[in-house]
Amino acid sequence: MSFAEYFPVWDKLDKAQQQMLLDSVTERSAPAGTILYSGGSDCLGLVVVKSGRLRAYSISGEGREITLYRLFERDICLMTSSCMMHNLQFDVNIEVEKDAEFWVIPPAVYRDLTEQSLAAAKYTNDLLATRLSDVMWLMEQIMWQSFDKRLAEFLLEESDMEGTKVLSLTHEKIANHLGTAREVVTRMLRYFQGEEMVRLARGTVELTNTEALSRLTGR
Amino acid sequence: MSFAEYFPVWDKLDKAQQQMLLDSVTERSAPAGTILYSGGSDCLGLVVVKSGRLRAYSISGEGREITLYRLFERDICLMTSSCMMHNLQFDVNIEVEKDAEFWVIPPAVYRDLTEQSLAAAKYTNDLLATRLSDVMWLMEQIMWQSFDKRLAEFLLEESDMEGTKVLSLTHEKIANHLGTAREVVTRMLRYFQGEEMVRLARGTVELTNTEALSRLTGR
Structure with missing residues (x-):
């Protein structure tokens, strides 16, 4: 080309x-x-x-x-x-x-x-x-958006873009995309995990309930 | 014209x-x-x-x-x-x-x-x-800017634009310019007043120390 x-x-x-x-x-x-x-x-x-x-x-x-x-x-x-x-x-x-x-x-x-x-x-x-x-x-x-919605939106977009539900992203990297501190990301991801929307492991975030994440974004 | x-x-x-x-x-x-x-x-x-x-x-x-x-x-x-x-x-x-x-x-x-x-x-x-x-x-x-800097910057700009140090602005109006809640504006203006940078009256904000406000913005 x-x-x-x-x-x-x-x-x-x-x-x-x-x-x-x-x-x-x-x-x-x-x-x-x-x-x-x-x-x-x-x-x-x-x-x-x-x-x-x-x-x-x-x-x-x-x-x-x-x-x-x-x-x-x-x-x-x-x-x-x-x-x-x-x-x-x-x-x-x-x-x-x-x-x-x-x-x-x-x-x-x-x-x-x-x-x-x-x-x-x-x-x-x-x-x-x-x-x-x-x-x-x-x-x-x-x-105007709360951080839980922005994070859910970001995870869904990354998943679409990469074509996988297992995202290789550190909390630091996510914070750098969203303009916030790492601690804020960690806290919200742990909340998402508690709600069984994601599963966290070292260096990865797995989306386990994309419907719930979508509902959160209001899409 | x-x-x-x-x-x-x-x-x-x-x-x-x-x-x-x-x-x-x-x-x-x-x-x-x-x-x-x-x-x-x-x-x-x-x-x-x-x-x-x-x-x-x-x-x-x-x-x-x-x-x-x-x-x-x-x-x-x-x-x-x-x-x-x-x-x-x-x-x-x-x-x-x-x-x-x-x-x-x-x-x-x-x-x-x-x-x-x-x-x-x-x-x-x-x-x-x-x-x-x-x-x-x-x-x-x-x-990336803290709210005290943004508010100081806004007050100085308004003062320049209107050509006066006595601004006819309610706290609600200021909040609508800066995308925040009225209470946040009121709290910061009271802090500015305590530092003798502004004087507050009903419906007006008077800039009493523009040098201090300028220093705050880092200009």
Whole structure:
């Protein structure tokens, strides 16, 4: 599969624009755990995911984390080129969550593209609107949802994503996804275990009653 | 002052596009307290602020509120036309905070404009990037800042915006800006009063030591 097949508005670009992309894009790969991008001072470029999974997260002064959104195959990450978008002023971090292959488009090349191509500019609108919706959803969860619902929702999503009911996740990792302290996660997981919704073992959380967890989320 | 002077990319539109806007835009005014827009099912159009002040906020199932951002003269609100942007999926509410005059561009007209005009599409990118940055900033505040800092920051901003150190704000109103309960606000304001940073009276909060409040925010 080639870059052209992964870049969403490829067919709407003219030959010169397509060539400009092909001449500048680089293909890379990185193992799980790699920090691809850290904060606003960094400048990577636009990332187009070929395979694997990336995680975008925010980090506090004290090192606490919260997951903002995930990027899967064919997703495009705009935040990693905030150095070229002066209206995008915030720090996001990107790490490789599952061994990933991806293309990187240099920031200046993408900027030129959106200066020339209405299709690329409109596509950028869609990307920004999607990320804004993701972040608004997350903020509403944090503001208005109780932690038991957020944790149940997170466990069900992880289970869907990984295709298994036995999740390899430490309490620390879960806390870093949800922006809370490890102790808070441990306490709630023990409550879930008492209700027979999960079974806890060293480094794993097994979902034993997904219906009860779903009911808790109110889905 | 005419609409053309308030619409940012006016000079970059062709005559037909300018005429399309002039033929469809409506001028309106609304007194403070008016709810202009409520949630995703509503569809107003793009709002261009001529004068006054609007407040964008999110609301919980239980009716608690949090202020997302403010819109001032010359600001443009895109969220009020989310009905035409299928990637913008979240509920935002807009109320008039200070008597306002504004123009409304019908959603379909703005969509046509961004389909035709690269300048309009690029401007929309800037708007979305700005809103995304606003919401990210707010989320980071909520996640990582203690409430005393957030309250001090809010009081200083209100004071700057209103040009006075005597703020006409009930504790309930402040709670609705910051997404918390009235009791939490009252408790912290009493602590601030004990530290001689504010003086409380019925329906007002007077800032008596802005330096101390600034130090608290870490600015």
